[in-house]
Amino acid sequence: MLALALGLPDTSLTSALASGGRQFFGWGVDRHLQADLFDALNANTRATGNWKKGKAPDLPAWPRPKRKAAESEQKKPVSVADLFHRLTRR
Numbered sequence: 001m002l003a004l005a006l007g008l009p010d011t012s013l014t015s016a017l018a019s020g021g022r023q024f025f026g027w028g029v030d031r032h033l034q035a036d037l038f039d040a041l042n043a044n045t046r047a048t049g050n051w052k053k054g055k056a057p058d059l060p061a062w063p064r065p066k067r068k069a070a071e072s073e074q075k076k077p078v079s080v081a082d083l084f085h086r087l088t089r090r
Contacts, residue, residue, distance in 0.1 A: 023065035035062035 008014050009028065016024035042059040049056055 020067045021065070027065060035064055038062045 006014070011026050011028040011031075013022070013025055016022060016027065019027070039061050042061070046056045046059055051057070
């Protein structure tokens with residue numbers, strides 16, 4: 001990653017923008033590991049619990065930032081003719 005090549009911490013804004021957006025600011029390796037540990041403990045509790053009604057309740061996952069759709073998915077395809085018109089326009 002660019003942030004690691006520059007010697008920046010993984011929680012920096014540059015690293016967040018490289019990861020997918022401003023919503024990843026502060027999400028370093030330690031925070032991702034804590035969220036994964038929380039989800040693993042919930043899965044273990046759900047799998048091994050002794051539930052009175054026989055069905056385990058849905059335990060919420062740790063809230064994580066959402067990745068935005070890729071630019072190619074957001075924009076419509078551009079034809080070669082459109083590119084030519086954009087480049088030759090004055």
